Amino acid sequence: MGNFSFLSFVFIVFFSCSTFTLTGAYDPLDPNGNITIKWDIVSWTGDGYNAVVTLYNFQKYRHIQAPGWQLGWTWAKKEVIWNMAGGQATEQGDCSKYKVSLPHCCKKDPTIVDMMPGIPFNQQTTNCCKGGVLSSWVQDPSTAISSFQITVGASGTTNKTVRVPKNFTLKAPGPGYTCGPGKIVTPSKLITQDGRRVTQVLMTWNVTCMYSQFLSQRTxxxxxxxxxxYNDTIISCPTCSCGCQNNASHPGSCVEANNPYLASVVSPAHSNKNSIVPPLVQCTSHMCPVRIHWHVKTNYKEYWRVKVTITNFNYRMNYSGWNLVVQHPNFDNLTEVFSFSYQPITPYSNINDTAMLWGVKFYNDMLMQAGPYGNVQSELLFQKDKSTFTFEKGWAFPRRIYFNGDNCVMPPPDSYPWLPNVSPRPNFSVLTITLTLLSALAFLYTHA
Incomplete structure (x- = not known):
């Protein structure tokens, strides 16, 4: 019985670790990347408090695009939201027990969204009103922060009576983030605009949310x-990389590029940036919404050049603020990047083999939906390191590529374009040459 209990314990521990590995959010290229939610209580009210809630996107290259983030939680008691600025609850809930003035939200599990740009100033607050869009920390730290103010009632009016909400959830815009519990931390300190006075909030708790590609989308x-x-062969994306054409059982899962009914399929209703619509991709062998093409373009004496093209096959999606993360050993000798922004990512300080690329603002930072404008491209110029550089065995191609933080499917390594076969050089020994000459002289002597 004791052995059985021990084996059961080992199995449970192993299963738990395996489950954590599958759904875990650890990213070796961004080990400290997360979205931190800070809840600062700045003042007490008659039945609750006023608070500022701030979302910090500390992820290097993963951002939140339209239709934006949705933050949810479950109240620990019977709290209500009286007022909000810079954000709003998606539903009011049942507020029938309030007779004089109605709260903004009475739901036990409210969902909060950011306000859209252009709302009246009296409804705004600092770092609000971006439609829920958050830039990655590397691309633009100033727009990687979002904030809203909230007035909470029926919650208690002291540090001992207030309870931290439970079950925090973050959608950005779909599932993909797992949030830990709220933890009470040292109260935040605020500096006035003139920098001459520091004030302290009454209470602060933090929530940390981590991303998992497996949770975000199974495919x-x-x-x-x-x-x-140097090779005429074009290595396409692996077949069924993101799915297979299945129009027989699921009509409309993809559409041909020259289909006359394409305009009717991509209706104006699907262009609403505030709603989540299923992707409609062009019919391809790989069925991926996005393809990245890496072309080794030119070889110089001291340099070599690569062309990178990103193509959008999704007819219902514009990728705003897109970014690309590429791993290649020659990035420590990158000389110039044309028409893209660039910054190295070095999770291991002494190894520079990973680069983050993104579009230039107001020029190509928007990857348009599938069609004639649905691609962006750039060229990279590398200096040759004679100790490592080679075109043999696929060395010139990337080891891994991420688009918007998601790992892309690579072709199998044995299919990479290799250098063309070279005819072997003739290998004649001195003995062979000598015997040949002697045979020729003997032939001439006997026939003289």
Whole structure:
């Protein structure tokens, strides 16, 4: 019985670890990346408090695009939201027990969204009103923060009577983030605009949310194709990288590029940026919404050049603020990047083999939906390191590529374009040459 209990314990521990591994959110390229939610109580009211809630996107290259984040939780007691600025609850809930003035939200589990740009100033607050869009920390730290103010009632009016909400959830805009419990931390300190006075809030708790691609979407969202100047073969994305064509059982899962009914399928109703609509991709062998093509373009004496093209096959999605993360050993000798912004990502301080690329603002930071404008491209110029550089065995191609933080499907390594076969050099020994000459002289002597 004792052995059985021990084995059962080992199995439970192993199963728990395996489950954590599958759904875990650890990213080796961004080990400290997370979204931190800070809840600062700044003043007490008659039946509750006023608070400022701030979302910090500390992820290097993963951002939140339209239709934006949705933050939810479950109240610990019977709290209500009296007023909000810079954000709003998606539902009011049942407020029938209030006779004089109605709260903003009476739901036990409210869901909060950001306000849209252009709302009246008296409804705004600092770092609000971006439609829920958060930039990644590397691309633009100033727009990687979102905030709203909230007035909570029926909650208690002291540090000992207030309870931290439970079951925090973050959708950005779909599932993908797992949030830990709220933890009471040292109260935040605020500095006045003139920098001469520091004030302290009454109470602060933090919530940390981590991203998991497995939770976000069970299937990949992008794939990689390869080509080179020294080989005519174009290595396409692996078949069914993100799914397979299944129009027989699921009509409308994809559409041909030259289909006359394409305009009717992509209706104006699907262009609403505030709603989540299923992707409609162009019919391809890989069925991915996004393809990244890496082309080894030119070879110089001291340099070599690569062309990178990102193509959008999704007819219902514009990718705003997109970014690309590429791993390749020659990034420590990157000389110039054309028409993209660039910053190295070095999770291991002495190894510079990972680059983050993104569009130039107001130029190509928007990857348009599938069609004639649905692609962006750039070229990278590398200096050759004679100790490592080679075109052999696929060395010139990337090891891994991420698009908007999601790992893209790579072709199998044995399919990479290799250098063309070279005819072997003739290998004649001195003995062979000598015997040949002697045979020729003997032949001439006997026939003289």
């Amino acid at each position: 990949p969202t992008c794939c990689v194709s390869l080509s080179s100047f």
